[in-house]
Amino acid sequence: MTFLHQYPKAAKVAKANFIVAFIALAIGGLFGFIQALHRTDVFRGFFNSGEYYTLLTGHGVLLALIFTTFFIAGLFVWGVTRSLDREPENMTFTWSWFWLMTIGLIMTAVTILGGLVPDSSIRAAVLYTFYPPLQAHPAFYIGLALVIVASWMAGADWFWSYNKWRKNHPDERIPILTFMALFTMMMWYVCTIGVAVEVVGLLIPWSLGWVTEIEPLLPRTLFWYFGHAVVYFWLLPAYYVWYAILPKLSGGRLFSDAMTRIVFVIFLLLSTPVGYHHQYADPGISVGFKFYAMATTMLLLLPSLMTLFTVVASMEHGARQRGGKGYLKWIGKLPWDSPAFVGCALAGIMFAAGGFSGMINASMNINLLIHNTIWVPGHFHLTVGTAVALTFMAISYWLIPQLTGRKLKFKTLALIQPYAWFLGMTLMSNAMHRAGLAGVPRRTAEPQYSGFEFEPIFGTMAEMDWQIAIGGTILTISLILFLWVITASWMGGEKSDRPVDDYIPEPLSGAEHTPKILDNMKLWFALAIILVLLAYSFPLWEMISDGIFEPGALPRPS
Amino acid sequence: MTENHSNSDSDSRNSSKRLVKILVIVGIGIPVLVELMTLFNLINVQIFDDEEVQEQPEPVAEVRQVTEGDTLFRDYRFPVTIELLRINVSAQEWRFELGLSVPDSVDREPLEIELDSMQLNSGKILAAGRNRSWNIQEGHTPPRIQAEWELPNGDIPGTLYISSFQQMQNDTASRVQQEVPLGNIPVRYNRE
Amino acid sequence: MLIINMPDETSHSTDANSNSTEPAKSWEQRNPEIEREITIDEYQPTGTLTLTLLYFAIVVLMWIFMYFVEFAGNAPSIID
Numbered sequence: 001m002t003f004l005h006q007y008p009k010a011a012k013v014a015k016a017n018f019i020v021a022f023i024a025l026a027i028g029g030l031f032g033f034i035q036a037l038h039r040t041d042v043f044r045g046f047f048n049s050g051e052y053y054t055l056l057t058g059h060g061v062l063l064a065l066i067f068t069t070f071f072i073a074g075l076f077v078w079g080v081t082r083s084l085d086r087e088p089e090n091m092t093f094t095w096s097w098f099w100l101m102t103i104g105l106i107m108t109a110v111t112i113l114g115g116l117v118p119d120s121s122i123r124a125a126v127l128y129t130f131y132p133p134l135q136a137h138p139a140f141y142i143g144l145a146l147v148i149v150a151s152w153m154a155g156a157d158w159f160w161s162y163n164k165w166r167k168n169h170p171d172e173r174i175p176i177l178t179f180m181a182l183f184t185m186m187m188w189y190v191c192t193i194g195v196a197v198e199v200v201g202l203l204i205p206w207s208l209g210w211v212t213e214i215e216p217l218l219p220r221t222l223f224w225y226f227g228h229a230v231v232y233f234w235l236l237p238a239y240y241v242w243y244a245i246l247p248k249l250s251g252g253r254l255f256s257d258a259m260t261r262i263v264f265v266i267f268l269l270l271s272t273p274v275g276y277h278h279q280y281a282d283p284g285i286s287v288g289f290k291f292y293a294m295a296t297t298m299l300l301l302l303p304s305l306m307t308l309f310t311v312v313a314s315m316e317h318g319a320r321q322r323g324g325k326g327y328l329k330w331i332g333k334l335p336w337d338s339p340a341f342v343g344c345a346l347a348g349i350m351f352a353a354g355g356f357s358g359m360i361n362a363s364m365n366i367n368l369l370i371h372n373t374i375w376v377p378g379h380f381h382l383t384v385g386t387a388v389a390l391t392f393m394a395i396s397y398w399l400i401p402q403l404t405g406r407k408l409k410f411k412t413l414a415l416i417q418p419y420a421w422f423l424g425m426t427l428m429s430n431a432m433h434r435a436g437l438a439g440v441p442r443r444t445a446e447p448q449y450s451g452f453e454f455e456p457i458f459g460t461m462a463e464m465d466w467q468i469a470i471g472g473t474i475l476t477i478s479l480i481l482f483l484w485v486i487t488a489s490w491m492g493g494e495k496s497d498r499p500v501d502d503y504i505p506e507p508l509s510g511a512e513h514t515p516k517i518l519d520n521m522k523l524w525f526a527l528a529i530i531l532v533l534l535a536y537s538f539p540l541w542e543m544i545s546d547g548i549f550e551p552g553a554l555p556r557p558s
Numbered sequence: 559m560t561e562n563h564s565n566s567d568s569d570s571r572n573s574s575k576r577l578v579k580i581l582v583i584v585g586i587g588i589p590v591l592v593e594l595m596t597l598f599n600l601i602n603v604q605i606f607d608d609e610e611v612q613e614q615p616e617p618v619a620e621v622r623q624v625t626e627g628d629t630l631f632r633d634y635r636f637p638v639t640i641e642l643l644r645i646n647v648s649a650q651e652w653r654f655e656l657g658l659s660v661p662d663s664v665d666r667e668p669l670e671i672e673l674d675s676m677q678l679n680s681g682k683i684l685a686a687g688r689n690r691s692w693n694i695q696e697g698h699t700p701p702r703i704q705a706e707w708e709l710p711n712g713d714i715p716g717t718l719y720i721s722s723f724q725q726m727q728n729d730t731a732s733r734v735q736q737e738v739p740l741g742n743i744p745v746r747y748n749r750e
Numbered sequence: 751m752l753i754i755n756m757p758d759e760t761s762h763s764t765d766a767n768s769n770s771t772e773p774a775k776s777w778e779q780r781n782p783e784i785e786r787e788i789t790i791d792e793y794q795p796t797g798t799l800t801l802t803l804l805y806f807a808i809v810v811l812m813w814i815f816m817y818f819v820e821f822a823g824n825a826p827s828i829i830d
Contacts, residue, residue: 013758023790071721251784256796311804313795314665320793327800335783337578353593357814366816412577418747420739426589450713458599505777508790557800604818 001403002502003082010081017074018400020102021067022486025389027109027172027511028062029479032053036428036472039445041433046119047116052445053125054115055104060128061112062401064234064384066105069147071392072237073101073154076181077510078242078399083177084165086156097153102499104146111140127443129227130203131219138207144231148192149510164234166352176257177244183264184236186525191272191534193228215548217284224275225536232271234384236264237392238351242311244504246396249341250334252318258514259310265518266303268528269297270383273535282545289539290364296535297362300348304355311348317508337410343394343418349386350425355381357363357433375436378429386425393482394418400486410502414485420478428471431464438464575589623741630736634724636669638661642704643740645714648748652711656718658703669694669724673705674735677717680710715740 004011005396037043077094081087088094115121116135124136132142134204158181174182198219205211247254254260276293279285317332324330335341340467357379360366370376397414408414428473438456440447453463493499517523612676624630626643636680642657676684684707692703709715721735778787 137774251781252788299813309798309806312801313798315791318796319782319787319797321786321788327797330797337574338584354807359809360816415577417582419581423585423588426592430592434596450710450714451681458603503777508793601815604815 002405002498002500003078004405005497007081007087009087009091009094010077013088013098014074014077014399014431015403016098017070017077017516018396018403020105021070021074021392022483024066024070024105025479026483028067030058031059031474033472035059036469039447040084040469041446041448042465042469048375049445051116053127053443054112054123057115057125057127057445058109058112061108063389065144065147066109068106068234068237068384068388068392070101072184072233073098073393074149075108075237075240075395075399076154076158076184078403079177079244080161082221083175084161086161087164089160089164093153093160094157097150097157100153101147101150102265104143104148104150107139107146109143111137113144115268116203121261124306129223130204131198131223132203132216137232138204141199141203141207145196145204148196148199151188152192155188158182158185164504173506173514173516176254176260176507176511179242179261179519180236180240180243180264182521183268183524184233186521187229187268188233190268190525190528191226191233194222194225194272195227198226203491205266216550217282217543220279220282221275221543222290223284224278224542225272226275227278229271229276231380231384234388236267238347239263240309241391241395242307243314244347245398246311246319246341246344246348247314248504249344249398250315251340252314252316252320252508253505254321255310255313256509256513257507257511258509258518259306260507261514261518261521263303263306263310265524266300266306268524269531270300270303272528273531274300276539277362277364277367280364281371284543286542287364288294289535289542290316291484292535293360294364296550301359308352316343338399339408339414339418340394343390343421344395345546346418346422346459347390347394349499350382350535351377351424351517353385354387356458370436372442373436374432374440374442377442378432378436381425381429381432385429386421390421390425391417393421396482396486398500398502400490401493401496402502404490405497406489406499407496408485409489409493410485413481417478417481417485420474420481424471424474424476426471426476427467430477431467431471435461435464435468436460437500475477486555542546566702577687583719622674622739624738625741626744630658630720630738631722634722634734636719636722636724638671643743645709645743645745646748647745652713652741653731654707654709656705660703665727668723671703672721672723674719674721676707676715678709679714679716682713684709714743715749 001526032169033429034046035052035053038046038055077088090436108124111122111124114120115125122131122139124140126134130140158178162178162182165178181224202214202219202222203210206214241286242259243254272543274293274297276285276290277297280290289530313335316324319330319333322333334345358490361376361379397408434456435454436442438454438461440454440461454466588733596681619727624640627642630638630640637660639659640656643660644655656673658671660671664665670691670693678684690705707715716739718738719735719739720738721733723731723733776787778784
């Protein structure tokens with residue numbers, strides 16, 4: 001008996017979400033490959049440089065918003081159903097959020113792809129950060145709004161299940177898989193308020209022509225209110241996998257239940273009031289507020305360092321149970337021949353490296369060295385592009401068999417895939433970081449200028465361009481391997497009652513040692529709201545008194 | 559583990575071990591090597607190459623660069639002032655505009671101003687083409703002297719060659735050419 | 751196939767998801783890949799300590815290096 005047989009209805013929903021996620025991954029990944037060749041001038045024959053921005057938007061939106069959101073929905077359906085031991089409460093409601101989210105995705109995708117049709121008036125080359133002055137077709141914004149509303153409904157679905165479960169289990173601790181999902185969704189509720197207000201209040205009226213002028217600062221602020229927390233919306237499900245499943249894949253148990261819960265509480269509290277660290281170069285926001293955001297961002301390093309400790313300790317526990325010894329020798333005893341384990345472990349290593357460049361980005365002064373350069377995409381391809389994406393791919397090797405009741409096929413290819421991703425991403429991201437230090441801009445189809453030469457700190461521009469292109473190619477090969485293994489297993493894997501060992505052992509230090517207050521969701525949600533109000537009310541007031549609602553007026557001192 | 563494993567089983571176990579070894583060397587070894595080389599190069603350049611950089615400072619251009627409001631042919635009878643110097647950008651074009659003005663007193667004597675050629679920062683040299691010279695006749699108010707060039711996108715003019723046919727002190731007329739190194743040219747974006 | 755036994759797919763537990771009752775044999779005992787069960791009291795995560803210290807050492811080194819890049823270079827970081 002595996003998940004499919006125990007919870008057939010939930011398995012169907014999770015599978016539907018994964019199918020959409022993988023299609024988005026395939027298209028978005030292909031766009032990424034074309035970009036890597038285009039902007040490095042290795043090959044520019046696929047599309048012209050105007051269409052580059054359509055591809056860039058497609059790459060960002062399909063991967064960062066669509067692939068992640070659908071995968072997370074599938075993952076949480078699996079986790080909540082399994083840990084509460086109940087199917088979704090009402091299948092009509094569950095399917096309605098799935099279809100609403102899919103309709104929204106299709107609207108958004110069609111407007112983006114419209115940019116590739118000659119003479120089409122439907123276009124949305126507004127990049128993943130869709131704030132003015134770039135304007136998209138109204139359907140782009142409406143589609144995104146639908147995706148967000150549907151994701152709220154998905155969260156409500158899981159809270160519904162939890163409340164029903166609570167009635168039958170009044171004194172039990174929230175199961176850890178449900179706890180992490182619910183805290184992630186609470187953070188999502190807090191942070192999506194910003195983007196919802198931006199899209200519904202400003203962008204849709206503006207794109208329909210009802211409003212002609214908007215001050216760009218307000219939508220930028222609202223976007224980044226959401227824009228940094230969203231990275232934790234991607235990351236927390238990866239943590240979900242690292243905390244709940246990776247210890248078992250390593251042959252051990254989660255080190256501490258309490259640490260896990262504390263980390264998720266801190267993320268709920270601190271993920272949102274840090275958005276100004278994306279606006280260090282924006283005028284119109286006092287430097288004090290930016291400083292506050294920087295301090296909060298540095299505090300956010302804490303839960304990630306706690307995760308480093310807990311996850312590594314859990315892996316070490318596994319390695320020692322498998323016979324590992326010594327200070328570092330135990331690492332060799334980890335199951336480096338299991339694709340699911342290798343993917344998650346390498347994703348974790350990449351994330352530690354992403355932490356280095358993240359600290360640079362977060363620091364107000366040093367940020368100006370790399371602001372809006374290709375360093376930044378170099379950074380987030382380590383975090384969302386590997387820590388999250390590779391974890392999602394790796395855990396699919398373990399989840400998809402449970403959902404389809406079929407064994408994984410082509411295990412050798414599945415094993416090569418995460419190693420290839422790690423190699424390709426190191427090459428690409430390393431060169432992106434170095435090019436960023438030389439001042440090469442991000443989001444530029446042809447980053448070369450007449451009468452001006454970039455001066456790399458060492459090496460040459462041509463060498464960096466090739467490194468990006470080769471890295472991108474290896475990543476594409478890795479992606480094709482992943483899609484091939486998953487499709488083949490899904491369609492033709494050997495049917496089995498127990499295609500994988502899906503048992504998850506209890507933590508070493510269990511919930512009985514965890515303070516009860518960590519489960520008090522109302523308390524933490526209220527604190528999160530207060531912190532957001534503290535971080536945003538004063539700056540917004542300042543903007544209003546500076547005349548944010550009088551766009552087009554002359555600037556005046558406050 | 560136990561002896562009841564068949565031969566083929568242990569064969570595949572060995573070959574899988576070899577595969578993992580290769581994957582670890584290629585998939586983790588090369589990345590670690592790349593990062594170590596980067597770190598080494600960065601530290602090398604940043605900390606140990608500093609002196610070299612300071613030893614050969616870039617030669618500072620002594621030439622005074624000309625911008626809007628500056629005067630050409632300053633030492634002659636009729637100085638010419640640059641009134642307009644800008645690049646106008648719109649979705650379709652990248653246009654360099656130049657406007658000159660001459661003193662009102664010019665109407666007492668003839669004056670000729672000619673734009674000979676222009677060198678762009680990319681190294682390209684543009685010849686003057688038609689309608690790039692102005693004759694100011696005796697007794698006429700000086701016309702508006704303005705010229706425009708469609709330049710390749712992103713290219714910026716570096717040097718302008720202007721000549722003028724001027725009356726000299728000793729009542730002879732002669733042609734003087736001036737090389738005008740252009741300073742910062744403001745770029746204006748035109749929303750259409 | 752080259753790899754037949756994936757560690758995470760070989761150990762077939764009999765009573766997955768029955769979190770309420772303690773299984774007769776612990777997960778570790780049922781899993782052939784695991785040599786011995788380590789309880790929380792015997793577990794000393796010295797390897798984790800080593801790795802964490804290594805990570806911190808790298809962070810500290812990078813910050814010292816950053817000082818040279820940002821402050822000691824005597825060159826302005828931002829142009830115009």
